[in-house]
Amino acid sequence: MKYLLIIPTYNEMDNIEAIIKAVFKQTGRPFSQQKQDNKSDLFDLNLLIVDDNSPDKTSDKVEDMMKHEERLHILKRPGKKGLGTAYVEGFLYAIQNNYDAIIQMDADFSHDPEVIPQMVDLSKEHDVVIGSRYVCGINVVNWPLSRLILSYMASKYVQIITRMPVKDPTGGFKCIKIDVLKKIHLEKIMSDGYSFQIEINFRAWVNRFDIYEMPIIFTDRRSGQSKMSKKIIYEAVYMVWKLKLMQLLRAL
Numbered sequence: 001m002k003y004l005l006i007i008p009t010y011n012e013m014d015n016i017e018a019i020i021k022a023v024f025k026q027t028g029r030p031f032s033q034q035k036q037d038n039k040s041d042l043f044d045l046n047l048l049i050v051d052d053n054s055p056d057k058t059s060d061k062v063e064d065m066m067k068h069e070e071r072l073h074i075l076k077r078p079g080k081k082g083l084g085t086a087y088v089e090g091f092l093y094a095i096q097n098n099y100d101a102i103i104q105m106d107a108d109f110s111h112d113p114e115v116i117p118q119m120v121d122l123s124k125e126h127d128v129v130i131g132s133r134y135v136c137g138i139n140v141v142n143w144p145l146s147r148l149i150l151s152y153m154a155s156k157y158v159q160i161i162t163r164m165p166v167k168d169p170t171g172g173f174k175c176i177k178i179d180v181l182k183k184i185h186l187e188k189i190m191s192d193g194y195s196f197q198i199e200i201n202f203r204a205w206v207n208r209f210d211i212y213e214m215p216i217i218f219t220d221r222r223s224g225q226s227k228m229s230k231k232i233i234y235e236a237v238y239m240v241w242k243l244k245l246m247q248l249l250r251a252l
Contacts, residue, residue, distance in 0.1 A: 006090035084196035111173040131173035132213035142220035195236035
């Protein structure tokens with residue numbers, strides 16, 4: 001299978017070089033190393049950065065690294081348009097360029113790149129693989145207690161309303177097969193913030209795709225600032241009800 005790993009960025013200059021190199025290390029062929037005729041990569045993976053015109057010039061760093069790595073690509077957007085639309089553009093890029101599956105993750109090392117090979121292996125048997133913080137207890141490191149409670153209770157809230165059997169519906173580290181993305185009507189995606197993760201999972205579940213949660217340890221970002229806001233939280237609260245209503249009306 002051919003994988004496209006998608007990382008949305010906004011002011012991630014402090015992390016971007018390290019995360020790119022860490023991702024390619026997992027393939028068995030480090031960043032900028034030429035492919036050897038007698039040795040194959042552990043798996044076929046390209047990396048797409050979707051940058052929202054970061055003021056700190058994250059995209060400039062990526063473009064400089066692209067000169068040394070043919071597996072690295074970038075989509076530059078004119079302004080800060082949000083997480084959901086960044087992923088949708090990345091998904092469409094994957095469909096147009098004939099990838100078999102996408103992996104989505106954050107740039108800040110809250111998602112451990114060393115988990116990628118395990119996720120790739122599981123994706124051969126499942127349509128959606130979610131790196132779950134809550135499938136085996138609570139596996140979160142360095143979060144303030146208030147944020148941990150908010151995240152955990154939000155997951156319970158989503159489960160109760162939607163009846164979707166996913167313990168970490170807001171998690172952003174996952175692998176999705178292209179057949180799923182083609183089926184769930186990307187042009188109709190309504191969410192942008194963290195509710196985007198809920199909506200993708202819910203649309204996949206409603207369409208009877210196989211969803212598997214693998215346990216991960218989530219570590220708060222190494223550097224930079226969190227993109228969480230009250231607007232994102234409020235969107236997630238009402239979006240869950242909207243999705244449930246649309247399911248009942250058979251409008252998904």
